[in-house]
Amino acid sequence: MIQVRVAGVALDPTGQHVILLKPLDEIPGEGSILPIWIGQMEATSILVAVEGAPVPRPLAHDLMRSLLESLGAAVTGVAVTRIEEGTFYAEVTLSSPDGDRFVDARPSDAVALASRVGAPIWVAEEVMDDAGVPDTVTEVEGEVDSEERLDEFKRFLEDVDPEDFSG
Numbered sequence: 001m002i003q004v005r006v007a008g009v010a011l012d013p014t015g016q017h018v019i020l021l022k023p024l025d026e027i028p029g030e031g032s033i034l035p036i037w038i039g040q041m042e043a044t045s046i047l048v049a050v051e052g053a054p055v056p057r058p059l060a061h062d063l064m065r066s067l068l069e070s071l072g073a074a075v076t077g078v079a080v081t082r083i084e085e086g087t088f089y090a091e092v093t094l095s096s097p098d099g100d101r102f103v104d105a106r107p108s109d110a111v112a113l114a115s116r117v118g119a120p121i122w123v124a125e126e127v128m129d130d131a132g133v134p135d136t137v138t139e140v141e142g143e144v145d146s147e148e149r150l151d152e153f154k155r156f157l158e159d160v161d162p163e164d165f166s167g
Contacts, residue, residue, distance in 0.1 A: 001079060001122040006050050006115060007033060009043045010137065017043035019111060021080070021123060022135065032132035036080070036088050044106035049115035061112040072097050077119055078110035079122040083131050 007022035019042075021034040033101065038046075045061050047053070058066065073096035078092045090110040094101040105113075114121050 002125055003036060004034065004121050004123050006111060006121070007135075008137070009038075009047050009050075012037070015028045019043065019046060019108065020137065021111075021121065023123075023128070026135070029135055031127060031135050032133040033137065034080070034128055034132050036107050036131075038106075038108035042106075042112060045112040046108065046115055049112060054107055061109065061116055064109075064113055065116050066095065073101075073117040075113055076100075077120045078105070078114040078120050079123060079124065080107050080110070080127050081124050088127070088131075 003024045004021040005024055007020040007028070010018050010020060012018050017038050017040055018035045019038050021036065022028070023031060025051055026032070045059050048055055048059060049061070055062070065075075073094045075092055077093045078090060079093070082089045088107045089109045090107040091106045091108050092103045092105050092113060094103060111121060113119075
């Protein structure tokens with residue numbers, strides 16, 4: 001397993017959201033990066049956690065964190081475990097009073113939850129080998145305008161309607 005960090009959330013040329021996972025031991029702009037396409041709501045949830053942006057009401061992953069805490073459980077790590085026919089699979093590892101538990105999850109949900117609780121994020125070496133791409137998109141820390149990204153997210157929150165969340 002390779003420990004990674006959220007290097008960013010981006011839009012591809014078609015407007016789809018992509019989470020970018022970067023190995024911790026690699027320099028930004030070098031090595032590889034794992035792109036995983038995710039939904040808009042999951043992208044928002046990850047950005048909220050990574051940026052530490054306040055929200056007026058808890059998002060779904062905030063609720064997950066609260067539920068786990070109320071049960072005495074803790075997220076000890078998440079892992080992107082495999083890719084099958086273009087679909088990524090992940091697992092959340094929980095430590096509870098009854099012992100460790102492993103819960104199947106979408107990578108976007110696992111990363112959003114890990115980002116909220118400070119749990120490590122891992123990617124199976126086979127997944128990085130199969131789906132990783134050369135890192136030509138991340139920048140050295142300090143070169144990215146985080147204020148601009150936060151402003152963009154705030155504009156999104158101002159324009160979102162409750163119907164946008166209905167499934």
